[in-house]
Amino acid sequence: MDPQMLDALDRVPHGGASDPQLLDFSANTNPVSPAGTVSVYESAFSAARRYPVDDYCEFRAAAAEYTGVSGTQIIPAAGGLAGIRLLLSVVLDSGDSVAIPSPSFGEYAKEVQLQGGEPTFVDHDAITEVDPTPHEVVVVCNPNNPTGESYSPTALHGLADRCRNAGTTLLVDEAFLDFTDQPSMAGVEGVVVARSLTKIFGLPGLRAGFLVATGQLRDRLDVARISWTLSTPAAAVGAHCLGETEFVDETRQRVRSERERMVDRLSTAFDVTDSTAPFLLLETDRPVKEVIDQARSNGVVIRDATTFRGLDSHVRVAIKRPHENDTLLDALGV
Numbered sequence: 001m002d003p004q005m006l007d008a009l010d011r012v013p014h015g016g017a018s019d020p021q022l023l024d025f026s027a028n029t030n031p032v033s034p035a036g037t038v039s040v041y042e043s044a045f046s047a048a049r050r051y052p053v054d055d056y057c058e059f060r061a062a063a064a065e066y067t068g069v070s071g072t073q074i075i076p077a078a079g080g081l082a083g084i085r086l087l088l089s090v091v092l093d094s095g096d097s098v099a100i101p102s103p104s105f106g107e108y109a110k111e112v113q114l115q116g117g118e119p120t121f122v123d124h125d126a127i128t129e130v131d132p133t134p135h136e137v138v139v140v141c142n143p144n145n146p147t148g149e150s151y152s153p154t155a156l157h158g159l160a161d162r163c164r165n166a167g168t169t170l171l172v173d174e175a176f177l178d179f180t181d182q183p184s185m186a187g188v189e190g191v192v193v194a195r196s197l198t199k200i201f202g203l204p205g206l207r208a209g210f211l212v213a214t215g216q217l218r219d220r221l222d223v224a225r226i227s228w229t230l231s232t233p234a235a236a237v238g239a240h241c242l243g244e245t246e247f248v249d250e251t252r253q254r255v256r257s258e259r260e261r262m263v264d265r266l267s268t269a270f271d272v273t274d275s276t277a278p279f280l281l282l283e284t285d286r287p288v289k290e291v292i293d294q295a296r297s298n299g300v301v302i303r304d305a306t307t308f309r310g311l312d313s314h315v316r317v318a319i320k321r322p323h324e325n326d327t328l329l330d331a332l333g334v
Contacts, residue, residue: 001123002094002116009110015316016204017301021099025295025318025328026303028145028176028279030202030251032321034244036203037203037237046235052232059235062242063210067195070188075211075221076229080175080196083211085111087192090217090224091169092117096136103308104141105173112133112137116291121309130153141173143180146308148275153183164190169217175199176277178248179255186212190310192221199278200248201241208234258319278319281305291315291332297330 004121015026060074067074077083084107092098094116100108103126109119117137122130124144128151132138138159143150156172163170170193172185186193196209208230213221230238241247255278262280265274270282284291288306292315293300305314317328 001089001114005113005116013106013307015301015303015318016133019301021299022296023300023324023327025320025324026301026316027204028277028318029199029204030278031324032251034247036240037201038212039232040240041237044236047236048232050232052228052230052235054227054229054241056230056235058239059210059230059242063195065214066185066242066245067193067212068208069212073187073212073214073218075218075225076235077194077209077211077225078229078234079198080173080194080209081107081317082207083110083209084108084171084173085196086119086225087113087169087171087194087211087213087219088112088115090220092136097134099127099130099132099135099138101139101141101144103146103305103310104139105145106308108139108141108227110308127151128159130159132159132163132166132170137169137171138163139171139173141175142182142185143176143275143277145176145277146279146281146303146305146311146314148160148176148277148279148281149169149273150180150182150276154184157188160185160188160191162245168331179252179278180276181252181269182276184212187214189214192217197238197241200251201244201303203237203241206234206237208238210216251301254321255319258322258325262317262319262325262329266332269332269334280317280318280319281311283313284315285313288313288315294333295328295331300325300328300331302328302332 017024036049060071092115098112102121193212198204273281303316305316
């Protein structure tokens with residue numbers, strides 16, 4: 001980490017409401033978790049009185065089965081963002097350029113700068129066509145946050161080929177890929193995939209995720225990761241959730257159905273970006289604060305999307321269960 005950058009950067013704004021009386025549509029997490037999660041968490045208490053076994057064999061095996069790779073390619077991390085910081089700390093030197101989609105997750109640029117790197121912003125719909133040669137890392141968020149658009153597997157594999165030829169690491173953040181039918185880039189040579197249990201399993205406070213990497217970079221990441229990466233409850237709950245593929249399928253179907261229904265209603269008042277994710281980006285011709293305040297006065301919190309680079313008239317809303325979505329639609333008057 002570059003100490004010189006610490007005084008020049010601020011915290012990155014995120015969604016999430018602390019008031020339990022408000023219905024939170026600002027954070028894109030599943031409102032439900034797999035059956036049995038609570039009992040697994042509670043059962044991990046006695047084992048949490050000892051240090052975790054640092055090889056995380058059970059968690060790695062579950063993550064490998066879930067993503068279709070070998071267990072040796074799994075690098076445990078305390079959430080997807082922790083994994084991204086680990087990767088950048090391993091591959092970046094001061095002054096290295098990193099291609100970052102815009103608009104997209106604000107933490108990418110901050111994490112690059114903390115390592116002394118230079119973020120190079122590329123329009124999100126052109127990121128798969130970028131020339132990787134000038135960059136040490138190219139970042140793709142698939143589906144992209146906050147737009148919700150997915151990239152074609154052909155385009156991603158083409159970018160991966162060019163990155164390999166250029167000696168550039170391709171980081172694919174698949175935090176929302178579980179909500180789509182798209183294949184993962186996990187296991188592709190030269191690609192590092194970041195995954196999280198936050199979104200699909202509705203466990204943002206658990207802080208559990210992993211990277212998938214191959215070859216020498218995988219070995220370097222495993223050496224560099226902090227010891228006892230995951231807490232015992234996080235590893236146990238993570239292994240349990242990653243085995244609940246039926247839950248994932250049911251969630252995916254619900255989100256797809258609800259997304260179509262919400263688009264029909266929201267399109268009467270907003271310009272809605274096509275999305276394959278569990279959220280929708282809405283452009284409004286009203287002041288953004290007015291839209292946010294209207295929703296909040298009706299008990300609903302939505303995301304101010306003007307905090308994303310390049311957006312100045314947008315809000316973002318999550319897709320939840322039908323009765324919750326009805327509350328949001330009523331709150332927005334659509």
